[in-house]
Amino acid sequence: MPPANLMMATQPANEKWLPDSRVGVETPLTAIARDSWTMTFVVSTRSIAVGILAGLASALLVLSPVGGSILAFPLTILIELPLVIAALGWGTQAAIVGSLAGAGALLAISPGLSLYLIVFLAPPAAVGGHLAGLFRRQDDAPESSIEWYPLGRILFVVGLLVAAGAIIVSAVNGFDPSSISPEQVHAIAAKYAEALGDADTTLDAEQVTALIEPTIATTLHVLPFAFTVIWTLIAAANLALGLIITAKSGNLARPPENFSAVELPKPVTPLLGLALVASSIGGPFGSVAFAIAGSMAALLLIGGLAVLHTVTRGFLLRLPLLILVYLFIGLFAVPLVILGALEPYLHLKQRISLRKS
Numbered sequence: 001m002p003p004a005n006l007m008m009a010t011q012p013a014n015e016k017w018l019p020d021s022r023v024g025v026e027t028p029l030t031a032i033a034r035d036s037w038t039m040t041f042v043v044s045t046r047s048i049a050v051g052i053l054a055g056l057a058s059a060l061l062v063l064s065p066v067g068g069s070i071l072a073f074p075l076t077i078l079i080e081l082p083l084v085i086a087a088l089g090w091g092t093q094a095a096i097v098g099s100l101a102g103a104g105a106l107l108a109i110s111p112g113l114s115l116y117l118i119v120f121l122a123p124p125a126a127v128g129g130h131l132a133g134l135f136r137r138q139d140d141a142p143e144s145s146i147e148w149y150p151l152g153r154i155l156f157v158v159g160l161l162v163a164a165g166a167i168i169v170s171a172v173n174g175f176d177p178s179s180i181s182p183e184q185v186h187a188i189a190a191k192y193a194e195a196l197g198d199a200d201t202t203l204d205a206e207q208v209t210a211l212i213e214p215t216i217a218t219t220l221h222v223l224p225f226a227f228t229v230i231w232t233l234i235a236a237a238n239l240a241l242g243l244i245i246t247a248k249s250g251n252l253a254r255p256p257e258n259f260s261a262v263e264l265p266k267p268v269t270p271l272l273g274l275a276l277v278a279s280s281i282g283g284p285f286g287s288v289a290f291a292i293a294g295s296m297a298a299l300l301l302i303g304g305l306a307v308l309h310t311v312t313r314g315f316l317l318r319l320p321l322l323i324l325v326y327l328f329i330g331l332f333a334v335p336l337v338i339l340g341a342l343e344p345y346l347h348l349k350q351r352i353s354l355r356k357s
Contacts, residue, residue, distance in 0.1 A: 047090045051097030054086035058121070059102040062113050077234055079117075080125040084242030087129020089251035095126035115172060120165035124158045124235040131157060132243065132254055148254050152263040155236055155302065159268075159295035162232045166224070166291050176284050177220045185220065189213040224287045225279075228294030229301075236302055260309040260349065264299055269341040272296035301333060303340025310349040 061082075064075035083102075087095035099122035106114040134149040170176065189212050240259075246252040275296060278289035308325065312318040325332050343349065 047094040051094035054082035055098035055101030057082040059105040080238040083125035089246040092130040124161045163295040224291040225294040232298035262306045266344045300337045300340035304336030
């Protein structure tokens with residue numbers, strides 16, 4: 001029998017998710033009342049203040065690569081974290097205010113970066129945090145039977161938002177990998193060959209260009225896929241880190257969850273397949289489909305890792321094995337994606353848990 005949350009996912013007509021401000025349990029006031037504005041439109045000064053600070057923090061992180069510091073990359077990865085924490089701990093209002101504040105601050109410096117924040121980075125953080133605060137309970141059920149919005153479905157929405165944001169930003173900037181001509185690829189390769197000329201005197205510029213040109217062409221072709229894979233994983237990591245931080249601070253009404261408990265919705269697998277088939281069409285439509293495929297592949301990779309965490313539970317060398325997989329995730333990516341694709345249909349984690357018990 002499939003897990004309960006998968007059974008309920010097949011009955012969307014009966015769903016009625018409420019903000020956690022309606023939860024009648026003993027939790028800090030900032031967690032209970034944080035989303036009350038969505039129901040009553042009561043403005044919270046604290047939520048606005050937290051949102052502004054979170055937005056300014058995200059704006060500073062967006063600008064971190066400008067300095068050229070060695071910390072630029074890790075800081076860039078954490079751009080969404082302040083907005084995620086604001087959404088989880090102080091509600092959707094704080095996340096929306098933060099998104100607008102961050103975009104407004106960047107607008108004076110770079111309209112492009114402002115658009116990047118408000119269209120690509122902020123929606124996964126704000127919507128993911130909002131969904132994490134939703135719950136449902138039968139009218140006659142006790143308070144302890146609260147069911148929180150499934151984490152796997154939150155990740156599904158986050159992945160779709162990452163893909164949509166990447167598509168919009170690319171369209172606004174006029175970037176379309178399918179429109180890059182062979183001549184342009186050759187020109188890019190020639191520039192790289194010129195830069196490498198001083199480092200390698202055994203080959204002339206034309207030979208180096210001929211060697212790296214196929215690699216550059218392939219890189220440009222898979223760029224939409226690779227970009228959304230990376231940023232979907234980053235968005236998921238920020239959501240997970242935000243849940244940990246807000247829980248430790250006492251501002252999270254949602255109870256802690258085990259990573260291995262993540263259950264992805266069934267549509268993720270067929271959507272990946274359809275997107276990969278559509279990407280073979282080529283052109284702008286193919287690039288859009290490839291971007292969607294990247295987000296779905298990242299979600300299935302997370303699903304595969306969740307299965308791996310369950311399978312290895314109780315193993316003597318579990319920790320070294322998991323460290324090895326994470327360090328060389330590129331080598332294990334395809335098997336893990338396949339594992340994640342099979343899980344919603346075969347319920348491997350449930351079968352393994354039953355055998356171990």
